[in-house]
Amino acid sequence: xxxxxxxxxxxxxxxxxxxxxxxxxxxAANPSSxxxxxxxxxxxxxxxxxxxxALVGAAPGEVVFTSGGTEADxxxxxxxxxxxxxxxxxxxxTAVEHHAVLDAAAWAEADAGARxxxxxxxxxxxxxxxRLGGLLEPGRTALVAVMxxxxxxxxxxxxxxxxxxxxxxxxxxxxxxxQAAGLPGVDMGRDGIDLLALAAHKLGGPTGVGALVVRxxxxxxxxxxxxxxxxxxxxxxxxxxxxxxxxxxxxxxxxEREAPGYAAALAALRARLLAGLRALxxxxxxxxxxxxxxxxxxxxxxPGRRAEDLLLLLDRQGVACSAGSACAxxxxxxxxxxxxxxxxxxxxxxxxxxxxxxASTEADVDAAVAAVREALRVLAPQEAAR
Amino acid sequence: xxxxxxAMSGGVDSSVAAALAVEAGWDVTGVHLRLADTPAHLQVQxxxxxxxxxxxxxxxxxxxxxxxxxxxxxAEEFRRAVVDDFADEYAGGRTPNPCARCNxxxxxxxxxxxxxxLGFDALATxxxxxxxxxxxxxAADRAKDQSYVLYMLGPAELDRLRLPLGRMTKPEVxxxxxxLGLRTAAKPESFDVCFVPDxxxxxxxxxxxxxxxxxxxxxxxxxxxxxxxxxxxxxxxRRGLGIAAATPRYVLxxxxxxxxxxxxERAELAIRAVELERASATDGRGLRPGHAGVRLRAHGQEVGxxxxxxxxxxxxxxxxxxxxxxxxxxxxxxYDGDLVLGGGTVAATVPAASPGG
Numbered sequence: 044x045x046x047x048x049x050x051x052x053x054x055x056x057x058x059x060x061x062x063x064x065x066x067x068x069x070x071a072a073n074p075s076s077x078x079x080x081x082x083x084x085x086x087x088x089x090x091x092x093x094x095x096x097a098l099v100g101a102a103p104g105e106v107v108f109t110s111g112g113t114e115a116d117x118x119x120x121x122x123x124x125x126x127x128x129x130x131x132x133x134x135x136x137t138a139v140e141h142h143a144v145l146d147a148a149a150w151a152e153a154d155a156g157a158r159x160x161x162x163x164x165x166x167x168x169x170x171x172x173x174r175l176g177g178l179l180e181p182g183r184t185a186l187v188a189v190m191x192x193x194x195x196x197x198x199x200x201x202x203x204x205x206x207x208x209x210x211x212x213x214x215x216x217x218x219x220x221x222q223a224a225g226l227p228g229v230d231m232g233r234d235g236i237d238l239l240a241l242a243a244h245k246l247g248g249p250t251g252v253g254a255l256v257v258r259x260x261x262x263x264x265x266x267x268x269x270x271x272x273x274x275x276x277x278x279x280x281x282x283x284x285x286x287x288x289x290x291x292x293x294x295x296x297x298x299e300r301e302a303p304g305y306a307a308a309l310a311a312l313r314a315r316l317l318a319g320l321r322a323l324x325x326x327x328x329x330x331x332x333x334x335x336x337x338x339x340x341x342x343x344x345x346p347g348r349r350a351e352d353l354l355l356l357l358d359r360q361g362v363a364c365s366a367g368s369a370c371a372x373x374x375x376x377x378x379x380x381x382x383x384x385x386x387x388x389x390x391x392x393x394x395x396x397x398x399x400x401x402a403s404t405e406a407d408v409d410a411a412v413a414a415v416r417e418a419l420r421v422l423a424p425q426e427a428a429r
Numbered sequence: 430x431x432x433x434x435x436a437m438s439g440g441v442d443s444s445v446a447a448a449l450a451v452e453a454g455w456d457v458t459g460v461h462l463r464l465a466d467t468p469a470h471l472q473v474q475x476x477x478x479x480x481x482x483x484x485x486x487x488x489x490x491x492x493x494x495x496x497x498x499x500x501x502x503x504a505e506e507f508r509r510a511v512v513d514d515f516a517d518e519y520a521g522g523r524t525p526n527p528c529a530r531c532n533x534x535x536x537x538x539x540x541x542x543x544x545x546x547l548g549f550d551a552l553a554t555x556x557x558x559x560x561x562x563x564x565x566x567x568a569a570d571r572a573k574d575q576s577y578v579l580y581m582l583g584p585a586e587l588d589r590l591r592l593p594l595g596r597m598t599k600p601e602v603x604x605x606x607x608x609l610g611l612r613t614a615a616k617p618e619s620f621d622v623c624f625v626p627d628x629x630x631x632x633x634x635x636x637x638x639x640x641x642x643x644x645x646x647x648x649x650x651x652x653x654x655x656x657x658x659x660x661x662x663x664x665x666x667r668r669g670l671g672i673a674a675a676t677p678r679y680v681l682x683x684x685x686x687x688x689x690x691x692x693x694e695r696a697e698l699a700i701r702a703v704e705l706e707r708a709s710a711t712d713g714r715g716l717r718p719g720h721a722g723v724r725l726r727a728h729g730q731e732v733g734x735x736x737x738x739x740x741x742x743x744x745x746x747x748x749x750x751x752x753x754x755x756x757x758x759x760x761x762x763x764y765d766g767d768l769v770l771g772g773g774t775v776a777a778t779v780p781a782a783s784p785g786g
Contacts, residue, residue: 255450350741351501352547353460358497372484421548 045407045414047316047364049245049400050194050222050340055288056401057245062087062291063249066284074281075272084283091290098246098293099220099239100230101256107273108254108286112221112242115255116143118277119217119238120186121150123265124157127185132157133214135178136188137170137200138383141219143240144188145379158183167332168198168384175205179212186238187214191223195380195396196331197340199227206235215261221245221253225296226306226338227401237261243285248292252285299401310338312399312408317341319412323419326395330381330394339399344386348422350395351375356418362411364397432456433591434544435553436536437491437498439483441613442555442594444490446604448609450553451494458549459491459498462536464507465624490611499542503535510534512624516637520677522683524759527622528728529578532556537579541586551589558769559595563587563676565711565769570598577727580762580772583713594778621703631669643688645672646769653692659683660748662690665698665754672779679754699781705761706775708744716744716771722764723748723773725755751781 046054066072072080074088089103096103109115124132138161151157162175170189179187187209192199200221206216215237220229222239231239239256243249251421257263257276269278299305313333320343321327330342345353350366354375357364366375377391386394397411433455435447450457461484484500491498511531518525532538537554544552557568558576563584568574582590594602606613625633638660645654654672656662661669666680670692678692703725710716716738722731723746733749746761755778762772 351499352543355497355499355547358499359458372461372463372481373488373500374484377500422546 044361044363045410047362047397047399047403047407047411049403050197050337050396050398051365052244052250053247053400054402055244055249056292056295058295059243059248059288061089063284063288068263072283073282075270076371083283083408084281087283087287087290087305088281091286091293093289094294094297095241095254096256098224098228098297099241099256100184100232101239102259104229104274105256105258106254107257107276108144108252108281108289110244110251111253111278112141112219112240112283113143113253113401114277115221115240115242115253116141116217116219117147118255118263119240120144120147121155122276123186123215123217123238123261124151124155125264126262129156131183131185133180133184134186134188134215135160135162135175135184135214136186137162137164137175137190138253139164139168139193139195139198139380140190141194141221142186144190144217144219144380148188166381166385167201168193168196168330168380169332169335170200170205170231172201172204172208176208179208179214181212184209184212184214186217187212187220188217190219190221191229192220192227192336193331193380194222195378196342196384197222197333197335197337198331199223199336202229202236203234208238209237212233217420222337222340224293226300227336228290231256231258238263242291243289246289246292246296248289248348250284252282252289254289279315295401306338309403312403312405313339313341313397316399316408316411317343319408320415323412323416330384330386337398339403341397341399343397344393345395345419346393348393348419350393353395353415353418355415356421357411360414360417362414364395364411366392366395430454430456431551432549433551433553434540434547434549435459435496436540436555437461437487438555439486439490439613439616440555441452441606441616441693442557442602444487444555444611444613445597445605445609446553446555447496447591448494448605448611450591451496451542453593455551455553457494457496457553459487459494459496460540461487461498461500462507462514462540463500463502463504464535465513486613486616490613493609493611503539506584507531507535515622515624516634518758520633520638520685521758522659522685524663524756525758526578526760527624528727529581529760532578532652533581537582538586541589545589547594551591553591555591555594557594557597558592559767560587560590560592562637565672566595566596567764567767567769569596572658573599576769577724577760577762580711580760580769581709583709584711585713587711605658613638614772631658634658634660641685641688643690645670645690645692647678648691648697653678654685656690658690659685659690664756683756695704695753697780697782698753700748700755700778701781702745702747702757702779703761703775704739704777704779705744705746705773706742706776708738708742708771710771711769712771716763716773721770722766724762724764734763736763742773743776 072084074085092103160178189205209216217238218236242253328344377388381391437459557573560564641658682691732748737745763770
């Protein structure tokens with residue numbers, strides 16, 4: 044079945060499954076326990092911690108495992124703001140951040156005395172660093188959130204430039220790298236990142252695990268209190284198997300990034316997809332800036348076609364992809380990202396996102412194009428009748 | 430194999446309709462319409478309609494049946510065509526039927542159009558009514574009959590509409606749900622207007638339209654009291670008039686332009702004719718002169734009438750006997766036995782006591 048929805052969740056890698064299996068089959072072991080099985084589980088966790096740290100240029104001790112990207116973003120936003128006194132809880136973030144950042148910010152504004160400012164983006168979805176800088180208030184801004192690359196349109200953001208501005212104002216820089224950690228990749232040191240959010244399943248690891256990488260010295264309040272695991276920043280028994288899968292996926296993603304030609308091959312697959320779709324629909328509009336950011340993501344608008352209808356017709360042919368964004372019920376609603384990029388709600392509802400990754404093939408792409416051809420054929424008479 | 434789209438609200442009726450569609454051997458796809466955009470954490474379990482819990486219920490039933498399932502966001506269409514219209518109608522002194530409006534614009538006609546555009550052969554819903562040989566009939570379960578809210582369908586729609594519950598009673602539907610292990614088997618009935626979950630229509634209208642104080646008068650124009658908004662009143666209403674009178678008074682007319690509510694004796698509620706607008710016939714050939722039965726509210730008594738077409742979608746119905754309390758905006762639906770002939774929206778009424786007409 045052609046799967047073109049890696050940005051929603053990537054298929055589990057064989058390496059990740061192999062790393063998880065022995066830990067799932069082994070007798071009970073809490074990585075914090077002071078006995079043989081506990082030490083074995085702990086060793087697996089620490090190996091994974093090194094693998095995850097290596098992916099993003101961090102020290103292993105900076106990795107705080109969480110339940111996923113959403114928790115990592117929440118810990119970063121709420122934890123960094125609550126670490127500051129009231130009056131100095133300013134947050135500046137791009138208007139196209141993931142809801143895990145935006146909604147955590149809205150909570151902090153409503154319930155924790157934070158002040159939130161959204162930095163606008165251009166039509167490609169890229170934040171204007173000058174406008175961003177203009178929103179910073181030295182001494183008052185605690186945190187600046189700029190994602191590495193957007194999950195809906197793939198556009199890369201000027202993270203290093205934003206980090207420099209944040210540091211000048213005495214603020215921390217949060218980078219949500221949930222989508223970009225594999226390709227194009229981020230580097231804590233090079234990009235000046237203080238807090239970095241990751242999710243295992245976008246890398247080909249399991250769901251239910253992620254990490255917030257916290258640069259040494261970055262002050263943060265924990266949200267979960269209890270056993271004091273993860274340097275007291277995230278209490279809770281560590282899911283050793285899931286973490287081992289995360290580590291293996293991170294190692295595989297790093298190997299891909301360093302393999303000559305891998306990124307180019309992925310970009311070529313995407314180009315093949317775009318060319319195929321263009322041939323079917325000359326009026327196709329590409330969202331974002333495919334030259335930057337995520338090489339495997341293609342967000343396109345089919346003018347006059349509802350994304351909901353296209354998705355149904357593609358699903359009926361066994362092709363998996365997604366619309367810009369979905370609400371809790373699963374309905375396609377106009378994406379805040381596309382609206383921030385200056386699109387009309389009607390245009391946002393016509394957007395379909397295809398995303399490729401580690402196991403994608405030319406056959407997947409060709410099957411998707413063939414399915415789109417059939418979907419457009421079904422929808423065509425309706426257009427003519429209007 | 431017939432490709433059928435089933436509208437699944439998450440309730441027991443549409444769940445069983447979907448199950449029967451699968452049992453009929455059709456290639457079934459389920460769709461849930463998201464009609465309200467209330468944030469999930471503000472929704473009250475079991476209240477209103479189209480909540481997240483309803484979408485989840487529908488999704489689980491689709492999972493049990495093993496059919497593909499989608500949620501479509503039609504909140505904007507619903508708001509424009511049904512919710513705004515509901516408020517506008519009350520503001521204009523009429524009493525709308527939002528369910529008929531929803532079927533006409535969103536749930537049935539709108540969905541039929543989308544189903545056809547997507548290549549489906551038919552749409553199935555959980556309405557209690559029968560479609561046979563392209564004609565619309567009352568449901569076998571008279572108490573549950575919903576043919577009243579489907580009167581606006583024409584042959585093009587009826588040809589592609591499947592109503593699997595048409596010959597079943599509600600207990601049979603619940604028993605079928607239980608037999609199939611559908612978790613919605615014991616779900617309570619939904620009542621009232623789905624977008625007014627607390628049932629307080631007057632309060633909902635006041636939040637939406639603001640206070641519009643005015644006078645309560647009798648037919649001679651004498652001021653009997655004051656009100657906070659004419660939209661709070663509907664023809665035939667007796668309670669909440671805020672006036673003291675020796676005999677019970679009823680709302681006879683609502684005059685929003687003058688912010689006036691006219692009240693009178695019970696006998697004055699009687700009407701002998703209604704004038705319909707936007708009238709249509711289920712056979713698509715227009716309503717023809719002759720005798721028919723008419724229902725003037727969803728579960729009202731049927732009375733005989735002479736159908737007198739006036740052209741341009743307007744029809745007058747001369748009632749065989751006076752009927753009390755008919756409000757402009759209501760649907761009037763015409764029957765010949767169980768067959769639904771068509772209907773229209775009440776534009777005006779002719780009091781039994783007055784001359785002419």
